Amino acid sequence: MSARPGVYGHPPADLAAVPDGAVQFSPLVPGGAALEELAERSLPGLTMLAPPGTLERRHVLALALRALAPGASLTVLAPKDRGGSRLARELSSFGCRLDESAKSHHRIVRTVRPDAPTGLDEAIAEGAPRRDDGLGLWTQPGIFSWNRIDPGTALLIETMPPLSGRGADLGCGLGILAHAVLASPKVTALALVDNDRRAVEAARRNVGDPRVTVTWADARAADAVPERLDFVVMNPPFHDGGAEDRTLGQAFIRRAAAALRPGGTLWLTANTHLPYEATLGEVFKEVTQRASAHGYKIHEARK
The missing domain is CATH 3.40.50.150 (Vaccinia Virus protein VP39)
Structure with missing residues (x-):
């Protein structure tokens, strides 16, 4: 997700008065x-x-x-x-x-x-959008991990198997994770959702696949994600206005569980210190840690 530091933040209400007509x-x-x-x-x-x-x-x-x-x-x-x-x-x-x-x-x-x-x-x-030759993607300063592949995303790509059916990438960012998911011909549809307009515009340029829809929305919203999905992949945010907020990732996990069909699977990457296991256990029947390296962990959770 383009989202990371500051994307969910708002200025304190008492900090600035708005001039007339501003x-x-x-x-x-x-x-x-x-x-x-x-x-x-x-x-x-x-x-x-x-x-x-x-x-x-x-x-x-x-x-x-x-x-x-x-x-x-x-x-x-x-x-x-x-x-x-x-x-x-x-x-x-x-x-x-x-x-x-x-x-x-x-x-x-x-x-x-x-x-x-x-x-x-x-x-x-x-600060304008540009094509990054190293990534081979369109990007823009300010988007999450705009000039490199995030290590957590890289670990998830290395760990998860080929997926199939209908799925979603919550907090899709530039579309790096989507490229890996779409490498499987068994994937029939993939919904990309991000609340950063710049990331959404970049993802639309980067992921030119007829199986894909890209939506500018907060992935936590009930109407932002299709229902009865076969899989969800995500690297959820955990900052709000610059401060760590673990409830963001927990909300993403709950939204993923609500969107999945019975038996559907979530593949999640997160920083090792983030305590998402309790939330995963509440909304999924089976939770398995599949990898841990470089300060990140990968969980597979089955509904």
């Missing part, structure tokens, strides 16, 4: 407008939660400045240890004059769009 935007929250789709110089104001990755953050800051009208207000916030300490320097590099403050472990930077900001095109290009 737009609230978080590049990390599904369902919001895409900054790159907004017309240049069209917004009267913007308040946004900045993402943690440097390339991703500079990308969205540049997109925000491009979308704002000259002189329009911009308020940006981020946790101090997740990019907040760099906000002032990064906005200054675009030619902005700043008012910086701190609250609730966040940095808050207020500015207005200069008449002629500098360096926007370069920052937008650095």
Whole structure:
């Protein structure tokens, strides 16, 4: 899943007031407008939660400045240890004059769009979608494991057998795991679900197989996943707004169990320290650990 640090996070409600006529935007929250789709110089104001990755953050800051009208207000916030300490320097590099403050472990930077900001095109290009030659896939900074194969995903691919029937990949990310699943000709349908719009767009480009459907949705939602599936594969998220949240993975496990037919199978990869065994035991009849290496574990669970 594209999802990982911050994807499920929301800024504290008391951190920023929205100026009259301004737009609230978080590049990390599904369902919001895409900054790159907004017309240049069209917004009267913007308040946004900045993402943690440097390339991703500079990308969205540049997109925000491009979308704002000259002189329009911009308020940006981020946790101090997740990019907040760099906000002032990064906005200054675009030619902005700043008012910086701190609250609730966040940095808050207020500015207005200069008449002629500098360096926007370069920052937008650095964080834009691109084809990674090493992966052989389309990707974008900010997507989970955007420039490498996650070790947990790699271990799952090495461990699971060829699958068959109808299945789903919850938190599909770029589609790396989907490629491995679809190598089996016995797979008749595969639903890819992710709540990161960028990951969904990349997966659609990367997985051109008629057996596949790709959905932009929160995999925990009941209507996001088909029912009576033969198998589910997943590498679920375990961060919410930068903090570890084990209930995310537990919710993914419960959703997988609800989507599977009796006798259907879940293949799960997770960090070794995450205590998912109790949840697996609650909703599956048989649970077997199939591998453990490099700080990850693989479970097969049969409903």
